[in-house]
Amino acid sequence: MSMQSITLGHYIPGNSLLHQLDPRVKLISLFILIVALFLIKTFNGFFFYIFFIGALFISSRLPWKYFFRGLKPVLFIVLFTLILHFLFTKGGEVYWRLGALTVEEMGVFMGTFMTLRLILLVVTTLLITLTTSPVAFADGIEHLLRPLRPLGVPGYEIAMMMTIALRFIPTLMEESDKIRKAQMARGADFETGNIFRRARNMIPLLVPLFVSAFRRADDLAVAMEARCYRGGEQRTKMRELKAHFLDYVGIFTVSGICLAIFFTGI
Amino acid sequence: MLIEARNLSYEYMPGTPFQVEALKNITLGIEKGSFVGIIGETGSGKSTFVQHFNGLLKPTSGQLLVNGKDIWSHSIDLRALRTKIALLFQFPEHQLFEETVFKDVAFGPRNSGLKGKELAGRVRMGLEMMGLDYEIYRDRSPFTLSGGEKRRVAMAGILAMSPEVIILDEPTAGMDPLGRQNFLEQIERLHREENLTVILVTHNMEEIACLADKLFVFSRGKIVLQGSPGDVFASAEQIREIGLDVPSLTRLLQELKKKGKNIRTDLFTAEEAAAEILCRLGGRDRL
Numbered sequence: 001m002s003m004q005s006i007t008l009g010h011y012i013p014g015n016s017l018l019h020q021l022d023p024r025v026k027l028i029s030l031f032i033l034i035v036a037l038f039l040i041k042t043f044n045g046f047f048f049y050i051f052f053i054g055a056l057f058i059s060s061r062l063p064w065k066y067f068f069r070g071l072k073p074v075l076f077i078v079l080f081t082l083i084l085h086f087l088f089t090k091g092g093e094v095y096w097r098l099g100a101l102t103v104e105e106m107g108v109f110m111g112t113f114m115t116l117r118l119i120l121l122v123v124t125t126l127l128i129t130l131t132t133s134p135v136a137f138a139d140g141i142e143h144l145l146r147p148l149r150p151l152g153v154p155g156y157e158i159a160m161m162m163t164i165a166l167r168f169i170p171t172l173m174e175e176s177d178k179i180r181k182a183q184m185a186r187g188a189d190f191e192t193g194n195i196f197r198r199a200r201n202m203i204p205l206l207v208p209l210f211v212s213a214f215r216r217a218d219d220l221a222v223a224m225e226a227r228c229y230r231g232g233e234q235r236t237k238m239r240e241l242k243a244h245f246l247d248y249v250g251i252f253t254v255s256g257i258c259l260a261i262f263f264t265g266i
Numbered sequence: 267m268l269i270e271a272r273n274l275s276y277e278y279m280p281g282t283p284f285q286v287e288a289l290k291n292i293t294l295g296i297e298k299g300s301f302v303g304i305i306g307e308t309g310s311g312k313s314t315f316v317q318h319f320n321g322l323l324k325p326t327s328g329q330l331l332v333n334g335k336d337i338w339s340h341s342i343d344l345r346a347l348r349t350k351i352a353l354l355f356q357f358p359e360h361q362l363f364e365e366t367v368f369k370d371v372a373f374g375p376r377n378s379g380l381k382g383k384e385l386a387g388r389v390r391m392g393l394e395m396m397g398l399d400y401e402i403y404r405d406r407s408p409f410t411l412s413g414g415e416k417r418r419v420a421m422a423g424i425l426a427m428s429p430e431v432i433i434l435d436e437p438t439a440g441m442d443p444l445g446r447q448n449f450l451e452q453i454e455r456l457h458r459e460e461n462l463t464v465i466l467v468t469h470n471m472e473e474i475a476c477l478a479d480k481l482f483v484f485s486r487g488k489i490v491l492q493g494s495p496g497d498v499f500a501s502a503e504q505i506r507e508i509g510l511d512v513p514s515l516t517r518l519l520q521e522l523k524k525k526g527k528n529i530r531t532d533l534f535t536a537e538e539a540a541a542e543i544l545c546r547l548g549g550r551d552r553l
Contacts, residue, residue, distance in 0.1 A: 204373065208361050
């Protein structure tokens with residue numbers, strides 16, 4: 001639970017084109033791109049898609065290693081998919097045979113296809129999450145949920161909860177790091193023993209962490225009430241979301257790509 | 267030399283855009299039985315530095331030696347080391363977790379293998395050192411105590427390990443003046459009577475000036491001044507430059523000296539300073 005691990009899927013500040021786009025545009029684009037990814041039927045389609053994503057990636061000037069780091073957690077699923085398809089999807093020419101096991105043309109095709117789709121799915125999502133600050137994200141979600149308000153979807157409250165939760169992740173990480181060290185200084189052992197022993201040994205860390213989380217929640221509630229906070233209607237914002245020319249260009253480009261994939265059938 | 271740092275550097279989150287060099291090439295030594303003050307502005311690296319003493323942080327480069335041995339060489343048992351070199355973090359009351367005061371204070375000594383009578387003896391000792399009555403407090407829940415009591419219980423938990431060195435990170439932050447004074451008197455007594463080595467991290471100059479026999483001043487991850495309180499506070503200009511101040515007594519004495527009075531400026535208790543002022547300026551030599 002070190003501080004290093006929080007960079008995963010974390011916002012990397014910058015001022016590239018992607019950083020500047022409206023979060024609503026990015027959320028909608030992400031949705032459209034994911035749809036497009038599932039519409040793709042041929043490898044040509046993937047080349048077209050990779051070309052587009054690659055251009056965005058280069059323009060975003062994000063370091064390569066963040067993508068590899070982001071891909072690490074899904075590596076297992078990707079390999080699993082690849083192996084399953086290679087071994088069990090049948091059809092076409094037989095490339096390789098060992099007893100009852102065969103690797104056939106269809107399997108190789110589907111395996112590579114699905115793997116590429118999975119990887120691109122993660123890379124596209126990373127491209128958006130790495131260039132959008134969590135606060136902007138929450139703002140965007142709130143805005144997009146606004147039309148659902150009459151149906152009883154509490155968009156504003158959801159966004160507020162997201163913002164608060166995100167805001168307190170680093171604080172609680174820091175807190176847990178501090179408590180862990182304080183207990184280690186009293187000879188606590190978090191590293192050795194079997195799973196039950198280890199779970200028991202976590203008590204000196206978890207109890208103070210919960211106590212402090214509740215204390216913080218209380219303090220925050222009092223601080224918000226002291227400022228006469230009441231959410232929802234008629235609340236103005238410090239940063240109003242405003243779509244600019246580039247945002248429209250972005251939405252049109254992405255929609256265009258999706259439609260092109262759909263109608264050309266690549 | 268009991269604790270020694272050699273060219274010690276430490277970086278937070280190396281290899282990310284959030285990388286910060288917290289400590290730069292620090293070399294210092296702390297002798298057994300001394301009372302050392304570590305002062306510096308907020309974010310100067312002083313808290314980060316003391317966490318190296320018991321192996322909670324591993325230096326990015328350089329060495330930390332205890333009794334002449336590098337603590338990161340594999341022959342050292344860090345858990346055993348931590349019971350000898352105890353560290354009390356800022357706001358230690360936040361680390362309490364047990365159902366009773368007894369259990370919480372016993373956590374440290376139990377981790378070093380103590381049981382039964384010996385353990386109870388240690389708990390009693392720890393609580394009594396902090397001026398808490400064993401019979402009254404042992405069965406109470408730490409969460410029902412007042413802020414000041416919680417802090418003393420946390421401190422008792424550290425003392426119950428009977429350490430040789432005790433590192434205190436801003437131990438009096440948020441305490442009222444009387445509580446502060448009592449707390450420091452306890453520490454001072456332990457230092458004097460039990461020959462406990464004390465390392466006190468603070469940015470309260472008044473507090474440290476009359477307690478410590480050696481001061482290290484940190485600024486931006488480096489040691490900028492070191493020596494006895496008298497030597498360090500003599501460089502008042504430099505101290506102010508890094509955002510700290512000299513004790514108000516020292517300022518008074520230094521102002522008097524500037525006015526041409528022949529007066530000592532290295533006195534840090536009100537009594538001594540008053541005596542010096544009376545002696546030098548008494549009667550015939552008025553301001």
